Amino acid sequence: MSVVREKVRFSSGDTECAAWHYPGFNGGCVIMAGGFAVTKEPGTDPFAERFAGAGFTVLAFDHRRLGDSGGAPRQVVRIRDELADWRAAIGFAATLPGVDPGKLALWGFSLSGGHVLRIAAGDRRVAAAIAQTPNADCQAIVRNAARHQTPLAMLRLTGLGVLDALGGLFGRPPLLVPLNGEPGSVAFLTTPDAQDTGQALNPGNRYPQWQQAAAARFALWLGFYRPGRRASRIQCPLLVLVCDQDTSALAAPAAAAADRAPRGELVRLPGGHYQPFLSGHEQAVTAELSFLRRHLLDRPPADPDDTTAGTAAHRPE
Template sequence: MRVSAQREKVRFVSGGVECAAWHYPGANGACVIMGAGGAVTKEPGTDPFAERLNDAGFAVLAFDYRRLGESGGRPRQIVRIGEQLADWEAAITFAATLPGVAPDRIAIWGFSLSGGHVLRVAADDPRVAAAIAQTPLADGPDATRKAGRHQRPSAMLRFTGRGLLDALGGLLGRPPLLVPLAGEPGTVAMLTTPDGLDGDRALNPGNRYPDWQQVIAARSALRIPFYRPGRHAPRARCPLLVVVCDQDQTAPPGPAIRAAERAPRGELVRLPGGHYAPFLEAHEQAVEAELSFLRRHLIDRAAAEEPAADVTDSAPRRRGQG
């Protein structure tokens, strides 16, 4: 995979914390803000798609949430939904100030947990001109219930206990208790679904990103099972593309499909494969669908809305003509 020689490291402030991002300058006036899923950082979580979008002329702003990657914030490796939603709002504000970016042509892109955030932000922020939710976590209770089929009850109890202990330790100022992002059934890990184990192969082939810490604070898992961003889809007024994978066991496709159907301007693309298929065998299909969506709603729409040239000025006006 080629890494753009022209991308530059930038920073913006969210909640008093600096968030780090890659800015890929574009050529068509549109900008796509990208956030990775869960505790995934910007490079493994966005590079394969950011490069393709940028090659097509789009500016890209791919950022790390606070407490993760190169962004500030302590304690580390903690995922808080409210904070991450605030980071999206700050990223949109910052993107509008980037050179060559038209503030009315800003799109947002996220997958997994961030795909769920996209559903919420698209509903809440009128500045969003288009949104792409790729294999989104649209309904936490549904995903948690189905993921439980791939975990042993004793391990689920140990994981919950570790999360509660970590939350208590946080109140006392203790460092986070960390768990792996993925593991085999029976281990204490964030994901134990069969396709959840594809994460390292999909996002970090050949250990391309050795600095990515594939761990998360156990307390982070306590709120995600109650997160239901798909319920906000009917309020999204911008074009919304939802990309689902039919065999997804980590973010089951049903709630995401219903979110796309309920969104006033929703579009749905269904791909074969599991949760990480858009990074693996279905990558070309996902990229082409997303590029087509962005071109239609950010480029073609903008061209159609440009005022027609006034051709009467070059001709002599007759008396009585306005």
């Protein structure tokens, strides 16, 4: 499918985030970002193109310090900053041409799926949210990941994390660790379905500019992030898509989040973490488009006197 898009930028904190803007025609807008250290192209292209083809405006962005976005040091992932980027993206999306500020939806997978749960729980500008194979409980994820790693490799990753965190205090360049690898290698994920990352997100090295590594310090903080615990506060419709054999993000905590959300809906697919990018893609995107149509297109237009939307200007790069 061929869709039109343009590169835009919006302010977030003291830097700028880069994004693809896909113009739509039905008033709804889907705000998207990739998973842990996954840039917007490998992380969102297959779904963004389908959403845009169905008439939705799409804003697919890179978190700060990743991809085309600004910020330094590069490849450093900080949850607090990424959450701020999502809030800035929501404000910017509300100003895009043809977008009804009352019809803003969020879409994220893996770590960004966890961000979707967190943001939707506290931002009333969000009309609907999709969390695809989300990291709903990173404490459980870390425990499970340990079952697929050797003790020595875990110790080395922790040591690198400590060295990287200390080096960051003195302005040293980040110590980078691969996003995935075989058990026994030093990598953030060595689970069975982590081995599908390339096939799912970067087939044939389609995105050679994607740097598949992140600063080691993130390993020290991941287990403290449990966004699914806030699901009961999500007032907008929430679609949680889980894969039953997901060994990277785990299906059970995500399904529990859907159950706690007052307007939660759950879709289950067979397969591992990346199944929605592989043979389960059509089933996943069909369920997500149905959800978006039901909860965005059937909504009344936003009140023109509503002042909760962001005021950032639409600015092509």
